Amino acid sequence: MSAQAIAERAPSADSKAAPTRRTIQISTAGVARGPLDLADPGDVAVEMQDVSCCYGTFRAVRDINLTFARREVTALIGPSGCGKSTLLRSINRMNDLIPGARTEGRVLFDGQDVTGREVDAVDVRRRIGMVFQKPNPFPKSIYENVAFGPRINGYRGNMDELVEECLHRAALWNEVKDKLKQSGLSLSGGQQQRLCIARTIATSPEVILMDEPCSALDPRATLQIEELMRELSEQYTIVIVTHNMQQAARASDRTVFMTMGDDRSGYVVEVGPTNEIFTMPKQRLTEDYVSGRFG
Amino acid sequence: MRRRLAGTVFYAACIAAISLTLLALLLLLLDVLSRGLGHLDPDFLSGVPSRRPARAGIMPAILGSLYLGLIVAVVTFPIGVAAGIFLEEYTKDSFLNRLLRTNISNLAGVPSIIYGIFGLALFVRALNLGETLLAGALTLSLLILPVVIIATMEALRAVPASQREAAHALGATRWQAIKGAVLPAAAPGILTGIVLSMARAIGETAPLILIGAVTFVTYAPNPVEGGYTVLPIQIFQWASRPQAEFQEIAASAILVLLALMFALNALALFLRVRLSRHLQW
Numbered sequence A: 001m002s003a004q005a006i007a008e009r010a011p012s013a014d015s016k017a018a019p020t021r022r023t024i025q026i027s028t029a030g031v032a033r034g035p036l037d038l039a040d041p042g043d044v045a046v047e048m049q050d051v052s053c054c055y056g057t058f059r060a061v062r063d064i065n066l067t068f069a070r071r072e073v074t075a076l077i078g079p080s081g082c083g084k085s086t087l088l089r090s091i092n093r094m095n096d097l098i099p100g101a102r103t104e105g106r107v108l109f110d111g112q113d114v115t116g117r118e119v120d121a122v123d124v125r126r127r128i129g130m131v132f133q134k135p136n137p138f139p140k141s142i143y144e145n146v147a148f149g150p151r152i153n154g155y156r157g158n159m160d161e162l163v164e165e166c167l168h169r170a171a172l173w174n175e176v177k178d179k180l181k182q183s184g185l186s187l188s189g190g191q192q193q194r195l196c197i198a199r200t201i202a203t204s205p206e207v208i209l210m211d212e213p214c215s216a217l218d219p220r221a222t223l224q225i226e227e228l229m230r231e232l233s234e235q236y237t238i239v240i241v242t243h244n245m246q247q248a249a250r251a252s253d254r255t256v257f258m259t260m261g262d263d264r265s266g267y268v269v270e271v272g273p274t275n276e277i278f279t280m281p282k283q284r285l286t287e288d289y290v291s292g293r294f295g
Numbered sequence B: 001m002r003r004r005l006a007g008t009v010f011y012a013a014c015i016a017a018i019s020l021t022l023l024a025l026l027l028l029l030l031d032v033l034s035r036g037l038g039h040l041d042p043d044f045l046s047g048v049p050s051r052r053p054a055r056a057g058i059m060p061a062i063l064g065s066l067y068l069g070l071i072v073a074v075v076t077f078p079i080g081v082a083a084g085i086f087l088e089e090y091t092k093d094s095f096l097n098r099l100l101r102t103n104i105s106n107l108a109g110v111p112s113i114i115y116g117i118f119g120l121a122l123f124v125r126a127l128n129l130g131e132t133l134l135a136g137a138l139t140l141s142l143l144i145l146p147v148v149i150i151a152t153m154e155a156l157r158a159v160p161a162s163q164r165e166a167a168h169a170l171g172a173t174r175w176q177a178i179k180g181a182v183l184p185a186a187a188p189g190i191l192t193g194i195v196l197s198m199a200r201a202i203g204e205t206a207p208l209i210l211i212g213a214v215t216f217v218t219y220a221p222n223p224v225e226g227g228y229t230v231l232p233i234q235i236f237q238w239a240s241r242p243q244a245e246f247q248e249i250a251a252s253a254i255l256v257l258l259a260l261m262f263a264l265n266a267l268a269l270f271l272r273v274r275l276s277r278h279l280q281w
Helices: A003-017 A084-091 A121-127 A142-152 A159-169 A189-201 A219-232 A245-251 A274-279 A284-290 B002-039 B042-046 B059-090 B095-107 B112-126 B133-157 B161-169 B174-203 B206-210 B231-239 B244-275
Strands: A044-055 A058-069 A073-077 A101-109 A128-131 A207-211 A237-241 A254-260 A266-273
Touching: A044 A084, A044 A237, A058 A084, A058 A237, A058 A254, A073 A084, A073 A245, A084 A101, A084 A128, A084 A207, A084 A237, A084 A266, A121 A128, A128 A189, A128 B161, A142 A159, A142 A189, A142 B174, A159 A189, A189 A207, A189 A219, A189 B161, A219 A237, A219 A245, A237 A245, A245 A274, A254 A274, A254 A284, A266 A274, A266 A284, A274 A284, B002 B244, B042 B059, B042 B244, B059 B095, B059 B133, B059 B174, B059 B231, B059 B244, B095 B133, B112 B133, B112 B206, B133 B174, B133 B206, B161 B174, B174 B231, B174 B244, B206 B231, B231 B244
Parallel strands: A058 A266, A073 A237, A073 A254, A128 A207, A207 A237
Antiparallel strands: A044 A058, A044 A101, A254 A266
C-alpha cells in the first residue's frame, strides 16, 4: 500500500474509531499539509517549529515539528529516555526551571511564539496547565488546593462555586464534597491525581499537559483518569506522555511516536491518528515499537 | 554465627552508650534538684540578688534572659530566614555560592567567645551601644544566625521539587511559589531550628561576660541603658562563691534555667507537630 493510499484512508479509519468526532475535520488531501491535516489553521492550539531542547551540551530532543489540535487528545509515546517529557515541558516552559536547560526553535501557542525571553513564562503556564507523573497536591486542604491557582492569579469571582465546579469537572466532587477541609494528601493516589487535575483546570487553561499521569496509579484509577481525559477533551486541548501503549490507544485521538538516535537525542518518527499508528504505521520503527518488538 | 554475634555486640554497645549518657544526665539532675529545690519559692523568683543568700532572688536575671531571647528572636528570625531563602531558592549553584555556604557552616562552629570579642568591638565600641543588654542580644544574634540560616536552608531543601513544580505549573511567580507552597511546607523545620537556636542563645554565657553582663543587678534591666544580667551568668557568679548557701541558690537558678529551656523545647515540639499535621510525604 502506498503512502498516498494510507493517507487517504486515514480519515475514514479515524472516523470509524471515534464516531463522535468533534469540530476537527481531517483533510482528505493527503500528507501535503504536514503531519496534522487540519482544514482550519485556527484549530491548531500549539505548533512546534524546529524545536530542540538541550541540557548543557546534551541535546535531549531535536528538530521537532508538531502541531497539537484544539480539543484533541494527543499522546506522545516512545521508549524511555527519548525526550517525551522534555518535549512536553518545553511547551509550558517548565524546562526554564532547570539550570542549564535551553530550548531552540519556536513554540507557537495561539499563533504566538512563547519561547522568547520577552515572553513571561509565568503567563504561559497560566494558560497551559500541567499534571505530573506523581500526584503532587499541596499539603493543604482539598479546597485550598483547588483555590491555589485562582488565588495567585487574582481571581475575583465566587471561589466556592469555582472550587465546586472544578471538582465536578475532575469527577471528584461526590467523593470529597463532605471533606473539603481535609488535607489533599489524605486522599488515595487516584483521587489525588484527580485533585491535581481539578487544581489545573481551576486556572482555566486552554491546554493541559499530562506527564504520565497514571504511572503511579492502579488500573481502576487509571481508567477513571482516562475517562476524565476524554470528557475534558471536549473543552481542552490535551497532550499526554505515556509509557502505556494501551492507554495511548484507548484515550488519544492522535499519537506521536518518538525514539532516539545513536546520540541519545530524541526525535519524532511518526505522527498520525491513533488508530492508524497502532494498526498500520507507515514507519518500520513505529511498527516494531507498537508491536512490542522494541522498546 | 559470627555475624550474628557482631550484631549483638553492636546492639549492646549502643545500649551501653545511651544508658551512660542518660545516667550522667540523671545524676546531674538529681544533684541539682536535691540542692536547689529547697530555695525555689516565689520570693526567690521575684527577689533581687543580695549579699545574704537567704534573701537573694533572680528576678533581674529572669527578665534579662527573657528580654535577651525576645530581641534575639526579633533580629534573627527575619534575617536568618530571608538569608536562607535567598541562598537556597534564588542563587544558582556556583562556586561563590558554595564558598558562602561552607563559610556559614564554619561560622556555626566558631567558639562563642570570639563572637563576644567581635560584639565588643562592633556593637559596644564602634556603634557605641555601650555595655547594654541590646549589645549583648545583638552579639548573640550573630552567634546563632548561621544556625538559623542552615536550619532554614535544610528545611527548604527537604521540600520535594514536585511542590515547586506544582506551583510553577499553575502560573505562580517564583515568590508566589515560595510563599504559597514552599515556605508552608518548610515552616515546621524552620521554626524548630529557630526555637532550638534561641535555647542556645539563652544558655550562652561566655560572650556576655565580655559585653558587660554584670552579676549584681538589683533592678529590672533596661535594654538600652545600664547593667544587666542573665540566668547563666547569675548561676556562674553564685556558683563561684565560696559559701555553701550560694552554691545552693545557684542550683535553684539552674532549675529555673532548665525550666525555661524545657519550655522552649516543648514549644518547638508543639509547633512542629501542629504545623506538620498536613505534611506526610
